[in-house]
Amino acid sequence: MRPFSYTRVSDPATAVEEVASDPDSAFLAGGTTEVDLIRIGVARPRRVVDINALPVSRIEEAPDGGVRLGGLARMSDVAAHPVVRERYPVLARALESGASPQLRNMATMGGNMMQRVRCSYFRDGDAACNKRAPGSGCAAIGGVNRGHAVLGTSEHCIAVHPSDAAVALTALEAVVRLRGPDGERSVPVGDFFLPPGDTPEREHPVEHGELITAIDVPPVPAARTSVYLKVRDRESYEFALASAAVVLRVQDGAVAEARIGLGGVATTPWRAHRAEEALVGAPAEGASYELAAVREMREAVPRSMNAYKVELAERTMVRALRTAAARAEGVG
Amino acid sequence: MTRQTSRPRLPSQARREGREGTRPPEAGPGEVEIALTVNGTRRTVRVEPRVSLLDALRERLGVTGPKKGCDQGACGACTVLVEGRRVLGCLTLAITCEGRPVTTVEGLADGDRLHPVQEAFIANDAFQCGYCTPGQLMSAVALLEEGRAGDDAEIAEWMSGNICRCAAYPNIRAAVRQVRDARAEGEGGR
Ligand SMILES: Cc1cc2nc3c(=O)[nH]c(=O)nc-3n(C[C@H](O)[C@H](O)[C@H](O)COP(=O)(O)OP(=O)(O)OC[C@H]3O[C@@H](n4cnc5c(N)ncnc54)[C@H](O)[C@@H]3O)c2cc1C
Ligand code: SF4
Ligand code: FES
Ligand code: FES
Secondary structure (H helix, E strand, O other), rough: OOOOEEEOOHHHHHHHHHHOOOOOOOEEEOOOHHHHHHHHOOOOOOEEOOOOOOOOEEEOOOOOEEEEEOOOOOOHHHHOOHHHHHHHHHHHHHHHHHOOOHHHHHHHHHHHHHOHHHHHHOOOOOOOEOOOOOOOOOOOOOOOOOOOOOEEEEOOOOOOOOOOOHHHHOOOOOEEEEEEOOOOOOOOOHHHOOOOOOOHHHHHHOOOOEEEEEEEEOOOHHHHHOOOEHHHHHHHOOOOOEEEEEEEEEEOOOEEEEEEEEOOOOOOEEEEEEHHHOOOOOOHHHHHHHHHHHHHHHHOOOOOOOOOOHHHHHHHHHHHHHHHHHHHHHHH | OOOOOOOOOOOOHHHHHHOOOOOOOOEEOOOOOEEEOOOOEEEEEEEEEOOOOHHHHHHHHOOOOOOOOOOOOOOOOOEEEOOOOOEEHHHHHHHHHHHHEEEEHHOOOOOOEEHHHHHHHHOOOOOOOOOOHHHHHHHHHHHHHOOOOHHHOOOOOHHOOOOOOOHHHHHHHHHHHHHHHHHHHHHHHH
């Protein structure tokens, strides 16, 4: 592990200044991505700036009926929060299905949004990887790509975005609040994750030194019966092969509102717009769900080992939609 | 915004706070002296900032209960409590633990009297090689505190951050159940 130095900061302005002014400094939150990547030589900061003492860890109800999650709120605390559980079960479930209890006690919401891909070629310092070493190629495209993405890929990178929480936040249309040297700004989650395109090394529209201070989740009444379904190689402590976050409102037997996020199959937390369009106005029944799911996955680009993900994603979506519809009808 | 500091700052940093134009101090990359409170005892140790809590405990402080399985967050053998919460020692930097009490498996027993969870592990044969056991014990203690031992499915899910190569899982769950039931009985009898 390469040596690095350490600075502890206690206010956001200093945190931003320290990192923005030094290209080789990096924020350290829970460390569950950062320490891991430094140890394996993929991240190489000269210094880490410990932001754990910053006063941005609260979980607060917003006056409009939404909730503000502090950038340093821990995954476990967000998942356990009564307001989150009641208003956004999809988020509580996504958080609790990620990583392990120990990791969730450490990991922060801000860090979760900024976590890096789990592609083994990205983590292996020697393989060709455009994300780690721009221009070197992508070893996964002709290599072992069973876990890789089928949506949002490019010829330069096909790595899956690993976050579960971000998939729920995509369906909820949350907003990321950033603080940088020039002040504060907000970025909708839908714009926060960049598809690889020609620049897979660039994953977010975030400048070096910009700090995630909070994530605002807007009021979404239909989210009270929302669902997160995660399918993986083992039952727990594993990343998704496919996952679906579903917010569904049913009126008089028809779908009145549908928001769907997909995980495990795309290079970004994927908003299933095509499926949503197909659903609104359709009868709330299996045939509509199947049609919508197929429509979403029509543009999938499978690689040598991951064609199964197309059908897996369809089935995951259908099952999540069925569950969400049953719950929505349960509350009338 | 109110300033809310959840943990002590480096002393030199606290001194500098509020002074215009001073920057927070940088520690390392060489060794620096830090103070850790491990199982109730305050100890100073010299570490580079890159040293994990796990390595500081095992290599510098002789606290070898926490084990190193994967060193990348994937097995749970290094599980310890920091400020009462279960975390992974391998992904925690030691220097971030100044002023935050650390509990390892060595801190569970009361003198020669084992912790009820340790007793239950023995009674239920909840280990074979024992390598994962210190981590399993710390997770089990935390899980009972968290109230996540409702049924077997819940125990399995909330113990899933601790991998056992010997697959002692059914017996680990039995040990957790036993402590849970004993506690429930104890409370009912009061
Ligand atoms: C074994 C294992 C299994 C996992 N399984 C899952 C899973 O199933 N699902 C899932 O969703 N995740 C999973 N994770 C990932 C985990 O959720 C992330 O590592 C975690 O959320 C990162 O948060 P952190 O606070 O630890 O970030 P850190 O590691 O401290 O930081 C991560 C990155 O974000 C930057 N950063 C941190 N905070 C901020 C901020 N406030 N503003 C700007 N930049 C910031 C850091 O500089 C760094 O680049 C797993 C991780 C491990 C190790
Ligand atoms: S898929 Fe992306 S992260 Fe993986 S090797 Fe290719 S470029 Fe790198
Ligand atoms: S050694 Fe820490 S999780 Fe494996
Ligand atoms: S007892 Fe051998 S690894 Fe668990």
